[in-house]
Structures are given as C-alpha cells and as structure tokens.
Amino acid sequence: MMRHTISVLVNNQPGVLQRVSGLFGRRGYNIESITVGESEELGLSRMVIVTTGDENTLEQISKQLYKLIDVIKVVDLSANPMVARELALIKVNAEPAARPEILGIVETFRAAVVDIGPNSLIVQVVGDSDKIDAMVELLRPYGIRELSRTGATAMTRGSVR
Amino acid sequence: MNVETQQPKRSKEELMEKLRQPDHITGSEILLRSLLLEGVDCVFGYPGGAVLYIYDAMHGFSDFNHLLTRHEQGAIHAADGYARSTGKVGVCIATSGPGATNLVTGIATAYMDSVPLVVITGNVATNFIGTDAFQEADITGITMPITKHSYLVRDVNDLPRIIHEAFHIANSGRKGPVLIDIPKDVSAQKTIFEPVTGVSIRGYNPTVQPNKLQVDKLLKAIEEAERPVIIAGGGVVYADASEELIEFVNKTRIPITTTLLGLSGFPSAHELWLGMPGMHGTYAANTAIQNADLIISIGSRFDDRVTMRLDGFAPNVKKIAHIDVDPAEIGKNVKTDIPVVGDVKAVLEFANTKAKPAKSEAWIAQVQKNAAEFPLRYNDNNDELKPQFVIEMISETTGGEAIVTTDVGQHQMWAAQFYRFKNPRSLVTSGGLGTMGFGFPSAIGAQLGNPDKLVVSINGDGGVQMCAQELAICAINNIPVKVVIINNQVLGMVRQWQEIIYENRYSHIDLAGSPDFVKLAEAYGVKGLRATTKEEARKAWKEAMETPGPVVIDFVVPKGENVFPMVKAGDTISDMLMGDAE
Numbered sequence: 001m002m003r004h005t006i007s008v009l010v011n012n013q014p015g016v017l018q019r020v021s022g023l024f025g026r027r028g029y030n031i032e033s034i035t036v037g038e039s040e041e042l043g044l045s046r047m048v049i050v051t052t053g054d055e056n057t058l059e060q061i062s063k064q065l066y067k068l069i070d071v072i073k074v075v076d077l078s079a080n081p082m083v084a085r086e087l088a089l090i091k092v093n094a095e096p097a098a099r100p101e102i103l104g105i106v107e108t109f110r111a112a113v114v115d116i117g118p119n120s121l122i123v124q125v126v127g128d129s130d131k132i133d134a135m136v137e138l139l140r141p142y143g144i145r146e147l148s149r150t151g152a153t154a155m156t157r158g159s160v161r
Numbered sequence: 162m163n164v165e166t167q168q169p170k171r172s173k174e175e176l177m178e179k180l181r182q183p184d185h186i187t188g189s190e191i192l193l194r195s196l197l198l199e200g201v202d203c204v205f206g207y208p209g210g211a212v213l214y215i216y217d218a219m220h221g222f223s224d225f226n227h228l229l230t231r232h233e234q235g236a237i238h239a240a241d242g243y244a245r246s247t248g249k250v251g252v253c254i255a256t257s258g259p260g261a262t263n264l265v266t267g268i269a270t271a272y273m274d275s276v277p278l279v280v281i282t283g284n285v286a287t288n289f290i291g292t293d294a295f296q297e298a299d300i301t302g303i304t305m306p307i308t309k310h311s312y313l314v315r316d317v318n319d320l321p322r323i324i325h326e327a328f329h330i331a332n333s334g335r336k337g338p339v340l341i342d343i344p345k346d347v348s349a350q351k352t353i354f355e356p357v358t359g360v361s362i363r364g365y366n367p368t369v370q371p372n373k374l375q376v377d378k379l380l381k382a383i384e385e386a387e388r389p390v391i392i393a394g395g396g397v398v399y400a401d402a403s404e405e406l407i408e409f410v411n412k413t414r415i416p417i418t419t420t421l422l423g424l425s426g427f428p429s430a431h432e433l434w435l436g437m438p439g440m441h442g443t444y445a446a447n448t449a450i451q452n453a454d455l456i457i458s459i460g461s462r463f464d465d466r467v468t469m470r471l472d473g474f475a476p477n478v479k480k481i482a483h484i485d486v487d488p489a490e491i492g493k494n495v496k497t498d499i500p501v502v503g504d505v506k507a508v509l510e511f512a513n514t515k516a517k518p519a520k521s522e523a524w525i526a527q528v529q530k531n532a533a534e535f536p537l538r539y540n541d542n543n544d545e546l547k548p549q550f551v552i553e554m555i556s557e558t559t560g561g562e563a564i565v566t567t568d569v570g571q572h573q574m575w576a577a578q579f580y581r582f583k584n585p586r587s588l589v590t591s592g593g594l595g596t597m598g599f600g601f602p603s604a605i606g607a608q609l610g611n612p613d614k615l616v617v618s619i620n621g622d623g624g625v626q627m628c629a630q631e632l633a634i635c636a637i638n639n640i641p642v643k644v645v646i647i648n649n650q651v652l653g654m655v656r657q658w659q660e661i662i663y664e665n666r667y668s669h670i671d672l673a674g675s676p677d678f679v680k681l682a683e684a685y686g687v688k689g690l691r692a693t694t695k696e697e698a699r700k701a702w703k704e705a706m707e708t709p710g711p712v713v714i715d716f717v718v719p720k721g722e723n724v725f726p727m728v729k730a731g732d733t734i735s736d737m738l739m740g741d742a743e
C-alpha cells in the first residue's frame with residue numbers, strides 16, 4: 001500500500017467538500033487527511049488529500065474525481081518531488097521546572113512556543129508528518145493535554161506541473 | 162391522446178420568439194420558459210407546498226404537457242421511460258421533503274443506467290433551510306451519490322444558467338440525472354430573465370473524438386485476432402450508434418453479444434448476434450466470451466451480471482479493448498489493454514473508415530454451431546400457457562416493432578431472451594439497479610415520447626403492484642399502453658433463487674392476496690383481459706392490439722417455471738445451468 005498525496009482544484013461551491021469526501025467514503029477509498037483552502041485563483045479552492053492504495057486505486061480515484069463537475073484538476077503530487085507540510089498545535093504540561101527541557105526540544109525542532117499558561121505551553125510545529133510525529137513522541141512524556149493537527153498541504157517543487 | 166388535443170395555441174416559432182424576449186418574471190416562470198427553450202414537450206410531476214408557485218405558473222399553461230402522476234415514483238420512472246425511448250432529456254417535478262424523497266429510487270435507477278433526466282424539486286424557503294422546517298429534506302445531500310450533478314438554487318438570477326447547464330450535463334458525455342432544488346422563495350422572486358445561450362462549464366469537457374492511435378491499435382488487434390468477440394452495451398443505444406455498430410460488425414466479421422441494456426442496439430436477426438451474455442445469457446454468448454482471444458467492449462462496463470466471477474472471466478483472452486465515453490469505467494473492473502475514450506458513435510465512425518475483417522471465419526462457424534446446438538428453449542409440449550410463449554407471441558405479432566418496457570424479475574429475462582429486437586431504443590428496462598415498479602410507469606413516458614408507436618409493458622404480478630396506481634394516468638389521458646402481466650402468482654425470480662440456491666426453502670414469495678387484475682384495470686376505467694391457455698392468450702392479445710386505448714392483459718401462467726440458462730452468483734460464466742436443455 002502506497003501513500004499518495006493528491007491535489008484537487010475545485011470550484012468553491014457549497015457542498016464540494018461533501019461531494020469529494022462522499023466519493024471517497026462510498027467507493028471505499030481511504031482518506032488519511034484532507035485539507036481545503038483558497039487557491040491562487042478567485043472562486044477556486046484547492047484540496048490536498050493524503051490517501052493510501054495501489055496504482056490502480058490511485059488511477060480510479062483520479063478518474064472518479066474528474067467525474068465530479070466541480071472538480072477542475074487532479075494532480076498526483078507524490079509522482080514528483082514535492083513539499084508537504086502540516087501544522088500541529090500541542091498543549092503540553094509544563095510546570096516551571098520542566099520548561100527549560102521542553103524549550104530545548106522546541107528549539108531543536110525549530111518549532112515555536114505560541115502560548116504560555118501557568119502550567120502548560122502551546123507548541124506550534126510545522127513540517128512533514130514524520131517531523132510532527134517525532135515532536136509529539138518527544139513531548140509525550142511531559143503529558144500532552146491537547147493535540148490538533150491540520151493534515152498535509154502540499155505542492156510539487158520547482159516548475160514541474 | 163389528450164396530448165394531441167392540447168396542442169399549443171400559438172406556433173412554435175411565435176412562442177420561441179416571445180420566450181427569447183427579456184422579461185421581468187418570477188423564478189417559476191423562468192423555469193417554465195427555460196424548459197420550453199430546452200425543447201421540453203412533456204413533464205411529469207406532483208405538486209405540494211414548496212412548488213406551489215411553480216404550479217401556479219402552470220395554471221392554464223399549455224405550451225408543454227404536464228402529467229399529474231399518482232406517485233412521485235411514477236413521475237420519475239415515466240420521465241425515465243420518455244428519455245430512454247426518445248434520447249431526449251426526461252423532466253419531472255416534485256415538491257420538497259416527501260415528494261423529493263419519493264424520487265430517490267427513480268433517480269438511482271436513471272443514474273445506474275446513464276439516463277438523462279432533469280429532476281426539479283422544491284425546497285423550503287432559503288431562510289428555513291437547515292432548520293428542520295416542515296417538509297424539509299436535504300435532497301441534494303441525499304441524492305449526491307446518485308446524480309451526475311446537482312444544484313441548490315440560492316439566487317433567482319442563477320436559475321436560467323443552472324437550468325441550461327443541467328440539460329447540457331444530463332445529456333452529454335456519460336449521461337445521467339441532474340437535480341435542481343429550488344427553494345420556495347426563489348420560485349417566487351422576480352428578476353429580469355434573459356435566455357442563456359451556450360454553456361461553458363470549466364472542468365467539464367467530455368471527450369468525444371477518440372485518440373486515433375488507440376483506435377489503430379484496436380484495428381490491429383482485430384486483424385491479428387482469431388477468436389474476437391464484441392460485448393456491446395447501453396452506450397451504443399445512448400450514443401445512437403446502432404448503424405455504426407452494424408457496419409463495424411459487418412466489416413470486421415466479429416461475433417457480437419449485447420448486454421441487457423444493449424439489446425435493442427443491435428438487431429436480433431443478424432447472423433453474427435449471439436444473444437445476451439452473463440447470468441441469464443445464451444450458451445453461445447457465454448462460451449464465445451470464455452474462448453475469445455480478443456474482447457471488445459463497446460459502451461458496456463463489465464457489470465458483474467455480465468462477467469460473473471471476475472477471476473474466471475474470459476480465461477483465454479489475450480487482449481481486452483474497451484470503448485467508453487466515461488474514462489473511469491476503463492480498468493475499473495477488468496484490466497484493459499486498449500483503452501479508447503470517446504463517444505461510441507464517433508469512435509465507430511472513425512474505426513469504420515479503416516476496419517478490415519478479422520481472421521474469424523472458423524471461429525464464426527464454431528460460435529454459430531454453438532448457437533444452433535444450444536438455442537434458448539423451453540418445455541412447450543402441452544397446452545399450458547408458458548411465459549416464454551407469451552413473449553414469443555408478442556414478439557411475432559408486433560414484428561419486433563414495438564417499444565417494450567419491462568419490470569424486474571423472470572419476465573424481464575424472458576423478454577430479453579425471447580423478444581426479437583429490431584430498432585434501437587425499443588427496450589426500456591432497469592438494468593443496473595433492477596428496480597421493481599419501473600416497468601409500467603416507464604411505458605407511460607415511452608408512449609408520450611412516441612405517440613405513434615405501439616408500447617408494450619411487460620411486468621410480473623409482483624412488480625406491477627408497485628406502481629399500478631398510474632393506471633389512472635393512462636385512463637384519463639387515453640395513453641394506449643398495453644400492460645402485460647406475466648402472472649405466476651409468486652415473486653418468480655426470488656422463488657427461482659430459493660429453489661436453486663436455497664434448496665426449495667420458499668420464504669415469503671407467495672403473492673396470494675393480489676387483486677383481480679382485470680377488475681383492478683376496470684376500476685380505473687381501463688380495459689382488462691385475462692388468458693390462461695395459449696388459445697385464450699392469442700385471442701386476448703389480438704383484442705388488446707385492436708383496442709385503441711390502454712389495456713391490461715393478465716396472462717396467468719403456472720408458477721415454478723425458471724429462467725435458463727442460469728449462472729449462479731459466485732460462479733463463473735462457464736458454469737451455466739442449462740435447465741430443460743441439459
């Protein structure tokens with residue numbers, strides 16, 4: 001089972017997310033993560049979907065997506081060198097005594113502390129999934145109170161289209 | 162028919178001229194005008210609170226014909242039968258909530274068989290949407306998986322464009338139902354209406370012309386093949402490509418089998434036609450597929466009723482070519498060596514310019530020998546009235562010229578097996594979804610679309626009871642559909658499975674308590690006839706054919722007759738049960 005990252009350019013219409021995610025659910029395709037936001041063009045949004053499956057499944061996903069009238073372009077980003085990033089906010093227990101250690105980790109990962117409470121910190125980390133997994137693992141021993149990850153957004157490098 | 166007496170009072174040109182003038186009108190009037198501009202001549206529907214403005218606009222309106230069915234399911238199947246038999250877009254209207262949800266089975270039926278429909282539903286006013294208001298249902302959400310596309314109209318100014326787009330989407334590329342949900346306030350609001358001309362939908366450009374190199378590959382494969390077979394499906398009919406297909410078969414000399422939906426797309430009388438493949442396919446068709454070295458699917462999607470168990474499908478094939486307008490069908494179920502994306506008609510037109518015969522004469526002799534040795538047959542030794550006899554009788558007396566609609570079950574398979582089709586669009590049947598209740602109302606639509614043709618609706622005694630209320634429509638509009646009931650007193654196809662697969666454990670298949678169908682017809686003011694012997698059958702059918710209006714003919718046949726050949730679900734198509742012929 002391969003992991004694929006696909007980018008789907010869609011009309012920014014009510015119900016589009018439902019159409020796309022419904023298609024995945026109904027046809028038994030996996031969604032590891034899905035992110036949606038504005039694109040470079042007014043009226044169009046870009047969805048980045050991380051999914052798993054063999055080459056045939058990937059081909060079917062792309063063909064079935066194209067059948068949706070609101071889908072304008074489907075690109076398999078993982079077919080080319082790409083940049084994929086997700087963002088996580090991690091609220092971790094941080095009694096004053098533990099803070100220097102935590103800050104050490106945050107610095108090594110080039111993450112940032114974005115909020116400080118009486119006995120907790122919110123750490124913001126941006127990177128590929130592996131980096132965020134690693135960060136979470138390192139912070140886990142301190143006690144993670146809340147974790148929120150965005151799922152990946154991605155694009156191909158350079159001028160490959 | 163009443164339809165003819167309701168001719169528009171003004172000429173078509175005058176009307177169109179008037180419609181093209183900009184005007185300050187309501188959403189409802191925009192809808193009606195847009196439908197007329199799309200060439201709609203008949204609409205099936207059922208009113209209710211959310212569409213009252215639309216129905217108000219239709220008051221005294223006679224520029225198209227509106228038929229009030231007795232159930233929304235009747236309306237949508239009628240629209241479907243109209244579309245399948247004419248090639249035009251079928252239109253139906255229902256109110257919000259229960260009206261809209263009553264359409265769901267019909268929308269799914271049309272979606273599975275790629276039938277172009279524009280389905281108009283009302284919805285609660287925009288400020289009520291999402292509040293669980295009275296008769297609110299999220300019909301665009303409910304139908305998302307069973308429509309080609311759908312619209313919820315939030316602004317009356319979008320309405321002309323949306324209707325125009327809906328017709329374009331429904332009837333281009335791979336066809337299908339498109340839903341337009343119109344909130345009540347939108348149908349009431351006024352705006353300046355200017356007809357839309359031309360559509361451009363970014364991201365929607367179905368491929369019509371095929372890649373020529375791919376077609377060349379196909380032609381090369383044909384020249385190299387020794388045992389080629391064509392599997393032709395509904396796509397041939399929908400693309401109006403029958404003539405091109407006949408030419409292609411004549412030029413390449415390839416034996417052909419047609420799926421249930423493809424049946425009318427190729428004449429049953431052609432010497433290279435092998436019948437239908439699959440679960441109830443002929444011995445000749447199924448063995449040809451199992452021995453073929455080249456399979457060419459034309460507008461057919463390798464449905465599991467055709468392929469049966471996939472790992473045993475076509476074990477000797479060297480190459481599979483697949484012609485389809487929907488690229489997503491190619492490679493979905495079977496691995497394809499030569500994909501050809503395009504409109505079937507365009508593909509065949511191009512292929513016909515260069516097609517040469519395959520080296521198939523020995524192969525043709527072999528498949529024809531199979532066809533002669535194992536024809537479709539049934540035990541017809543005594544005077545008992547057999548369902549197959551009824552179908553053969555209808556086929557012979559109509560000369561294959563009627564439009565036949567069927568319901569779902571054994572009678573459907575017998576109609577597929579024993580009716581000899583001549584003309585494209587002369588079979589209207591629910592293939593993909595297998596919807597009981599479809600047969601009779603779809604005949605009403607087919608008749609309205611083809612006022613000069615004989616329309617025969619073949620039903621089981623089970624399915625006909627799912628939409629029998631539409632007899633009212635036939636009666637009051639004098640729609641001369643001949644409603645055949647193959648009355649075996651049971652849910653025959655279910656009984657057959659219970660007999661063969663569940664070891665005669667007959668569970669809930671007895672239809673005792675069914676009405677006297679003759680009296681039922683008469684209760685609606687429709688002529689009813691009954692036959693229980695061959696002799697009576699011939700007489701009743703003759704009378705039905707000579708009767709100008711609608712007729713219900715109850716052919717009482719013994720229960721227990723089974724459809725053969727049969728391939729059990731889970732078996733490969735080589736494992737045919739031949740029944741009496743074994």
Ligand SMILES: Cc1ncc(C[n+]2csc(CCOP(=O)(O)OP(=O)(O)O)c2C)c(N)n1
Pocket residue numbers: 568569570571572573595596597598620621622623624625647649651652653654655
């Ligand atoms: C709406 C619906 N419900 C259930 C079925 C399952 N089904 C398929 S065939 C059949 C029996 C049909 O019986 P009848 O209408 O009497 O026709 P026959 O098979 O006897 O010709 C049933 C129940 C179906 N296809 N559609």
